Amino acid sequence: MRRPYPLILAALLAGCSTPALPAPPPASPSVSVSVAPTCPADGVRVELGTGDAAAGLRVLDFFLVNCGTAVVKVKGYPAVRLLDEQRRNVSVNILQGTYVITGSVPDWNKPPREVVLRPGERATAVVAWRNTYDNLADPPVNATHLEITPTAGGTAQVLTPRGDIDLGSTGRIGVSSWQPRSDR
Template identity: 45%
Template structure:
């Protein structure tokens, strides 16, 4: 290689590096979308959100977090009231049981239901369990959960990540509220 070729190669390389420095960086990330009305609303002083779905060996688990966004303590009694809805928000024929046993063996989440008082700004949590077991028939795929913190309270719509792939079991289990603090 001649001296001229080496110098030309060096010049071209330097030019490419300089051009790369002047090139615009990666496009900015899109802004975080605003929360949906169901997650942003503070219905009766509380906000419900769905945690990520944890899936292992066909057993699915998802946390529900209640945030007291009101100004007074909020007392929960026992279990959230949960209904399973399809993509049209119509009720799906699924049995919702209290405690893990309708779906799984008892575990640490199966403490006895008790009153939990959540202070303003505080949180409580519960868990929903289901299995994606298919034996015979058409599997049930649901899109939403309608959840009321306690019996008689206003329901809030939650959208589990990836929906609810309930298989053909026709069952969902709900654990009692616990203090998340």
Template identity: 40%
Template sequence: MLAALAGLAGCGARPDVRPLPEPAGAQPVSLATPTSGEPSCATGLRFISGYTDAAMGLRVMSVEVVNCGTQPVELNGYPQVKLLDEHWQPLAVEIINGSGGIAVVGGFDDAPQPIVVQPGESAKSAFMWRNTYTSDEPPQVGSHVDIAAAPGGAVQSLLPVSPQRDIHIDLGSTGRMGVRAWYR
């Protein structure tokens, strides 16, 4: 074994190192986009999904917006979100500003505050939902998310953290997802 490692070191080969998950038990979320590679920054913003923390049926997924443009961007409110199925069709789900009573999570129901995101900086939000079944309705599973920074803003597909994983926004039969206001 030591000889094999020494051989690799001598050849200049380096094993891939994967980053550790953020919170304990977190899993990266893959919300595949129809394009490959890094999205363009034509709109001046890039959206990135974070890790989903899942406990007792509650899911919380972080979302980040990066100002990749050249001008400051002011955010004051909630991201505009549309949840789509595996065929890119909108799901009939309720998107709620704040937690909407789904669960009590610190900061999730904080009122929106105006923030200015300078070029190269970012702001955060989060999605919250429960994977529970409360009726005989079929499960609601989102495979893609369209997102805009504000009403009337340019809509983009959410970029996944890790395209190697296949995890969806699994709302069960609840049909509800909360969205946190933008924050630093």
């Protein structure tokens, strides 16, 4: 006895054919738009650098750009806070200077001095930390954002590095003083 299954299956599949779809519209040419960063009302903008990580030492550089029309003077250390994904404060010890974290790296351990920035000029600073996990009683400390207030009484600006700020169990991060930067 022949089974009707192949005929039934063929009939069902014949009814399931999809109608031809219209051809997609021609692709529009891609346009690359470059948007200039905005300049805050106080005339100073903070920008992230590229950062570096090796053997547990993490260093992230950032720049203070005089994007205004007046001369800006800075001296000392930028105020730094670490924030989580929801931009809540992450409790860590912020050190003025990076020596405790990095050891003897002269460019990052220069003492504070007054830096005068004409319009378009930049200053630089770094944050440094170690991703060392040596205390199993405490969970590792991670932050997503870096809040930097570049000058006393200035506006805090939140920056988001490409990767987390992963402090391990150290709970501390060092901040260098502002230093002049020769390129624009």
